[in-house]
Amino acid sequence: MGRKRLQESADGRPTVHTVAARAGVSIASASRVLNGVGGSPETIRKVRAAAAEVGYVPNAIARSLQSQRTGLVALAVEDIGNPVYVAMMRAIEAVVASSGRQLVVHATGGRIDNETTLLRRLANRYVDGMIISPIRVTDDHLGALVGSPVPVVVIGQLGADAPVDNVRTDSRRGVALAVDHLLATGRRRIGFVNGPLDTVPGAARDAGFRAALARHGIHLDEELVEVGDFQYAAGRAAAVRLLARASPDALVCANDLIAVGALHALLAARRRVPEDVALVGMDDTELAQMMFPQLSSVSLGSAERGRRAAELLLQRIADPTLPPRREQVPPSLAVRASSGATLPAARPSADPLDGPTAPTPTHPSSEGVTA
Amino acid sequence: MGRKRLQESADGRPTVHTVAARAGVSIASASRVLNGVGGSPETIRKVRAAAAEVGYVPNAIARSLQSQRTGLVALAVEDIGNPVYVAMMRAIEAVVASSGRQLVVHATGGRIDNETTLLRRLANRYVDGMIISPIRVTDDHLGALVGSPVPVVVIGQLGADAPVDNVRTDSRRGVALAVDHLLATGRRRIGFVNGPLDTVPGAARDAGFRAALARHGIHLDEELVEVGDFQYAAGRAAAVRLLARASPDALVCANDLIAVGALHALLAARRRVPEDVALVGMDDTELAQMMFPQLSSVSLGSAERGRRAAELLLQRIADPTLPPRREQVPPSLAVRASSGATLPAARPSADPLDGPTAPTPTHPSSEGVTA
DNA sequence: AGACTCGCCGGAAACGTTTACAGCGATCGG
């Protein structure tokens, strides 16, 4: 009852040997036919028939071992639930899939050790490359990055000299877009709900906010700044704290999740949006359009960044000798109902579908004002 | 300058041969030490030192080829952006990661051909198992499922006789929970915004809605039923159509995304929620709690289903001879502000954070009323 | 007609790991 040696795999499934034996040819010929390279018409016929009869499917692992490539690409982000990463993931998945590869997703929870072990584990060659969007960057990171045996593309800010493929945006300028817009529409006491300052985006957005106010010669009242983390619940709590001690007429949030939390806090505190307080989020995720009123949001081009990162990665996999490249996606501002009104103006009853005074009725509107 | 044969891998990275040679032992001894099984103290010391010096990392592919397991688990869902799948994915990721494995994610877009090719491709053994949540089930599916050479667990409704591990919920009863609740709070003209009827969940929810009304002896006005797909935009459009021709005092939505779309449509049409129209979604995703007012929603235990599916899969990977099992997660109803008021009652000013008349202030409240 | 090319074929060597097996010295018990 024992399987014939060298004929079928351990679990009884057919191998290339099975097919070859059944077709009466060598495994070399069988392999060639199955890969569509070479073979006489007669051989091709016999091998195809044999393969079909036994239901042969090549073993991807053995193939990988031989070809030194797995057809897998990894993506490591902090939280696969954050809509901004969902958008990135969608874009990446699309280009990765179009190259016949598949995506392995890791949720790092933003923990440094997780990320570095992930990077080090790359050395075991289980994937052909990796896209990582680290939220904190340490020297350890950098070391693991440059020493990585497989291509890595980083989405996000990185030291200027790091010899690593990198696609980034300018979130400082993104925050400035929001501030400019709010000032232009008559807001004066602009609050800021940020994520942790020890993260790369948190620090950049804080700097951007302060710089933008300074550029307009406006003194920043520290009471108007609050910090939580990049989640909904924390954003809501932070906004509650801020509202308890200050009365902003506008709120910039470092994140759409935070912005949604802030919207909750505002509505619960009986402030009208946008009449009493204008609200601007960041990342311009689908969430922004799902809220009521729809949220203005600074687009940091997450889908675009994902797409470009994936393309960079595929190119580097194809040719590892490429010099490190850096791409930049400019931010833009999508103005929607949550910051649309400078005062309770008469509503133009244009589109019955949109919120009070919403100027942009189109659905996936990316018609942002690029400063 | 050519690399020494059998010493390092094609790209110059150390192999077990490198380590063995450097330590002056055989590759068998090196391998044993590196796997922590056997070896004299002296050998262990030498091998460890050699491995550290050359920075040896074992090649996962070669290991997989030998051990016949990859340490990867696949998850195939329709849309990785839908928060219900995000919740599932999180839960699955947690248990999969705790077993030292990693998750490969596929977005099928709900297209049948995609799903079946995915299932057939399992035969190439690139993953140790797969969790799939098909939205439509054909005979082709079933064929590929039962014939699959690697374990597959299905999340969702499946033919009663299919010999496949399966975790499901009872969405018909879920819809009934919503209808009962709305009737109990005095609603009489209950509308229903559903997804496509040719999908498994769409059909089940339609049947559940009709059965629930019939059970209460209520005639269903077909004007109160509308169909779109399971996305936000389509849900919104469907709700707009429905509101244009009928005046429900409550709306059940097959999905939280649809419910959010319906909320938009309602607010834009100047219907107050819940005073004029009560709103209940399904899936009880994070989105439901992010809306204002917070949405009542029928929990179908998506995280729980994901968790259980992952456990089933891991068990079957460990022991493939297990008989097929089926688990059922009961639905429950989370009542929140969007259906909380039967009439504009006086607000208990309990928690300043919550919406008008919100009865459940706790955050990730899963305190649903299980009927 | 003979040397050459050319297409096809099969044997065998890789890819990098784990592991069955056998050998071998040292220890232990009688």
Add this chain to the structure above:
DNA sequence: CCGATCGCTGTAAACGTTTCCGGCGAGTCT
């Protein structure tokens, strides 16, 4: 003091595939 036991080691086979290379028959060119 000698045979059995035990722990350690190295050789080699396996996992399933692709591919290099030499051989061979049939044509082609001179």
